[in-house]
Amino acid sequence: xxxxxxxxxxxxxxxxxxxxxxxxxxxxxxxxxxxxxxxxxxxxxxxxxxxxxxxxxxxxxxxxxxxxxxxxxxxxxxxxxxxxxxxxxxxxxxxxxxxxxxxxxxxxxxxxxxxxxxxxxxxxxxxxxxxxxxxxxx
Numbered sequence: 001x002x003x004x005x006x007x008x009x010x011x012x013x014x015x016x017x018x019x020x021x022x023x024x025x026x027x028x029x030x031x032x033x034x035x036x037x038x039x040x041x042x043x044x045x046x047x048x049x050x051x052x053x054x055x056x057x058x059x060x061x062x063x064x065x066x067x068x069x070x071x072x073x074x075x076x077x078x079x080x081x082x083x084x085x086x087x088x089x090x091x092x093x094x095x096x097x098x099x100x101x102x103x104x105x106x107x108x109x110x111x112x113x114x115x116x117x118x119x120x121x122x123x124x125x126x127x128x129x130x131x132x133x134x135x136x137x138x
Contacts, residue, residue: 030058030089030098030108034115034136039078041120041132047075054079056136063087063100079117079134090123097123106131113138 036054039047053069067082069075080100087100089108098105098117106119120131 030115031060032138033057034138036079036134036136038135039075039132040135042130044132045074047078049075051137056080058087061086061088078132092123095123106134 034056035049035051036056037049037051039049049069053067055066055068057064057066063080063085065080065082065085085100086102087098089096089098091097096108098108104123106117107121107123109116109118115136117134117136120128120133122128
């Protein structure tokens, strides 16, 4: 009987232990400082940025864009200009979408410590082949 209680208690402890969801979702929040590192897709040249070139700081409902990119080329004008914007993340059918100043920017996905904004995927389900993906990293 004593062994049964010990075994039963151990099994309950082992079965009740699961990965802490807070560690999984620690980076799965847009509220952070993100470094815009890549513009790809569409029918435009790929743009690769240094970490300090473009910084996007998402607060609770405000996005602050810091633009330190000094080259005067195609890549200077991708995504958002320097400034402060209102934003929100809305969920449709379990998928999150980023809206800035009430304009849909695209679907957002978190992979490792990166945030991908896929403007080619619309919340209404439409796929638009010639729109880009933006990659930001912590």
